Amino acid sequence: MRDRKDQNESGSGFSRRDFLKGSSAAAAATAMATSATESPAQQSQSQGNVASAEARDVTLSINGQQHTLSLEPRVTLLDALRNDLNLTGAKDVCDTTTCGACTVLIDGKATYACARFAVECEGAEIQTVESLRNGSEVDEVIEGFVEHDAMQCGFCTPGFVMATRAFLNENPNASLEDIQKGLGGNICRCGTYHGITQCALQIAQKGGACSWLNERLVGDLVAKTA
Ligand code: FES
Numbered sequence: 001m002r003d004r005k006d007q008n009e010s011g012s013g014f015s016r017r018d019f020l021k022g023s024s025a026a027a028a029a030t031a032m033a034t035s036a037t038e039s040p041a042q043q044s045q046s047q048g049n050v051a052s053a054e055a056r057d058v059t060l061s062i063n064g065q066q067h068t069l070s071l072e073p074r075v076t077l078l079d080a081l082r083n084d085l086n087l088t089g090a091k092d093v094c095d096t097t098t099c100g101a102c103t104v105l106i107d108g109k110a111t112y113a114c115a116r117f118a119v120e121c122e123g124a125e126i127q128t129v130e131s132l133r134n135g136s137e138v139d140e141v142i143e144g145f146v147e148h149d150a151m152q153c154g155f156c157t158p159g160f161v162m163a164t165r166a167f168l169n170e171n172p173n174a175s176l177e178d179i180q181k182g183l184g185g186n187i188c189r190c191g192t193y194h195g196i197t198q199c200a201l202q203i204a205q206k207g208g209a210c211s212w213l214n215e216r217l218v219g220d221l222v223a224k225t226a
């Protein structure tokens with residue numbers, strides 16, 4: 001028997017409770033019908049404001065070479081480097097744009113690769129730590145890290161090397177204070193800051209901002225864009 005409160009609310013024998021029950025059943029039926037006919041991607045799009053997640057060809061210029069990859073828009077530059085190109089020098093440590101272990105150079109600027117989508121980087125020149133070696137020769141920043149014992153576990157090292165290279169390219173005669181500020185975007189859990197800054201200072205005191213490897217890469221870039 002219908003209770004008095006419901007009867008009073010409806011005034012016509014159809015209560016608010018009946019209405020809510022009916023609405024819920026209708027909504028559930030609609031959702032079931034939709035999910036039976038649409039894929040998850042179609043459902044997302046039909047709900048609006050969701051971009052297609054389908055992979056497309058993305059051409060990246062990395063260390064002077066062109067690579068065309070099939071990537072979904074959500075893939076970060078870091079994941080594309082590590083998972084699709086086997087360039088594992090840039091490390092995936094925090095994956096939240098905090099530590100700098102994934103640092104690469106994009107058009108010469110030190111950039112967190114975990115903070116950029118690969119599709120955003122089309123048309124830019126990307127330089128990874130792998131570019132700083134040519135056979136048995138390595139960039140003087142790498143030599144300096146070894147000489148100054150600037151690593152322990154080494155997880156931060158590739159990112160620090162790239163950040164140091166970018167900083168010295170722009171600040172060839174930097175002071176120790178400049179270097180400490182300039183490398184502030186990178187974190188070393190093992191605390192090797194002293195060795196890292198001494199390495200950078202030694203190179204800056206020699207005025208050796210741009211190593212032969214960087215000159216070669218710049219030359220490649222000029223030749224490619226000429
Ligand atoms: S992994 Fe990119 S900033 Fe830490």
Ligand code: FES
Pocket residue numbers: 150151152153154155156157187188189190191192
């Ligand atoms: S050497 Fe271990 S995090 Fe820097």
